[in-house]
Amino acid sequence: MQVMVELSLYPLVNEYIPPIQNFIDRLNTYEVLSVSTSSTSTQVTGNYADVMSILGAEMQRTHEEVGQAIFVAKFLNFDAMQARMGD
Secondary structure, three states: OOOEEEEEEEEOOOOOOOHHHHHHHOOOOOOOEEEEEEEOOEEEEEEEEEEEHHHHHHHHHHHHHHEEEEEEEEEEEEEHHHOOOOO
């Protein structure tokens, strides 16, 4: 099953850009993920199990390194959408 997750990260620190960039850079190291970044969010696409495992580990790492940080996420199951569209 494929999933797309749209993430926004809000580190609760004065220097907020470096933790965001670090998180995105780490996501881009995983070959099993497709990562697309815009000015307000990052979309991560891939196999459901891979995406959830990687995001869990990387979100935990961000919390450990940064402290207080907010993640906002939206999840879309691509397989269900494709089935409705007749693919």
